Amino acid sequence: MALQILLNFSLAFVWMFLNDDWSPTAMIIGFLLGLGMMYIFRRFFKGGFYFRKVIAVMKLLLIFMRELVLSTWSVIKVVLSPKMDLRPGIFALPTQLKSDVEITLLASLITLTPGTLTLKVSDDGQTLYIHAMDLSDRDEAIAQIQNTFEKAIMEVTR
Amino acid sequence: MSAGSQSELVAVLMILVGTIFSFLSTVGLIRLPDVYTRTHAASKSSTLGVLFTMVGTFIFFLFQEGYFSIRLFLGIFFIFLTAPVAAHAITRSAHRANVELADISVQDDLQKVRSKEREGAEAE
Numbered sequence: 001m002a003l004q005i006l007l008n009f010s011l012a013f014v015w016m017f018l019n020d021d022w023s024p025t026a027m028i029i030g031f032l033l034g035l036g037m038m039y040i041f042r043r044f045f046k047g048g049f050y051f052r053k054v055i056a057v058m059k060l061l062l063i064f065m066r067e068l069v070l071s072t073w074s075v076i077k078v079v080l081s082p083k084m085d086l087r088p089g090i091f092a093l094p095t096q097l098k099s100d101v102e103i104t105l106l107a108s109l110i111t112l113t114p115g116t117l118t119l120k121v122s123d124d125g126q127t128l129y130i131h132a133m134d135l136s137d138r139d140e141a142i143a144q145i146q147n148t149f150e151k152a153i154m155e156v157t158r
Numbered sequence: 159m160s161a162g163s164q165s166e167l168v169a170v171l172m173i174l175v176g177t178i179f180s181f182l183s184t185v186g187l188i189r190l191p192d193v194y195t196r197t198h199a200a201s202k203s204s205t206l207g208v209l210f211t212m213v214g215t216f217i218f219f220l221f222q223e224g225y226f227s228i229r230l231f232l233g234i235f236f237i238f239l240t241a242p243v244a245a246h247a248i249t250r251s252a253h254r255a256n257v258e259l260a261d262i263s264v265q266d267d268l269q270k271v272r273s274k275e276r277e278g279a280e281a282e
Binding site for chain 2: 068069072075076078079080086088089090107108109111112115117118119120131133
């Protein structure tokens with residue numbers, strides 16, 4: 001992926017050389033033209049066309065923002081209610097993610113969405129232990145959220 | 159209404175929302191029963207609260223003084239990078255030091271795993 005970005009920039013520079021135009025506009029035009037060319041030649045790249053991953057990163061960011069707002073709202077409701085009838089607890093979440101980067105990303109995202117907090121990653125990296133603010137009927141729902149995160153992360157890294 | 163006062167309104171509202179979020183998480187810090195649930199509240203204040211406050215400040219300086227402060231975005235980025243790691247380290251060390259969960263807690267999977275590990279270490 002890094003190689004493809006480098007190639008895209010080199011193509012942009014070739015475009016700037018061809019036009020003898022050193023403005024940022026020429027750079028952007030060259031970059032977009034290079035992107036189009038690389039899209040045409042996408043089957044020669046090993047990991048596929050890299051811009052798909054950029055879109056996947058954007059999607060992950062949007063999912064993260066949505067979860068952040070939703071779960072902050074739920075935590076605020078708990079904090080402000082006169083009777084705090086929350087049922088906290090620690091549950092184990094099996095994960096299919098393999099590399100350290102993926103697991104770190106997942107753990108950070110889980111912690112940043114309030115309501116869940118990563119306590120420990122098991123030594124073999126297969127299980128995350130998560131402290132949840134309210135386990136009552138949300139065990140299923142939380143697993144669902146984690147699935148969307150996991151899927152989005154997989155789209156980025158694979 | 160001029161464009162300047164409109165952007166000022168947006169900035170003021172965002173900073174206000176950020177401050178309210180920080181205040182609410184402080185209330186949570188006082189009201190919640192144990193370390194783990196309190197860390198929930200604490201890590202929340204440094205995400206949404208700081209995010210809103212900093213973006214509001216950014217908008218204010220961008221439209222009032224025409225100053226594009228990339229440092230504010232760097233600040234948001236670094237806080238998002240470090241806050242979850244800090245929360246994770248605090249709660250994990252609390253659990254390792256056998257800090258009890260609140261009585262209302264319903265389940266503790268990690269405790270089982272850790273006591274099993276300890277038995278294994280003693281058996282060797």
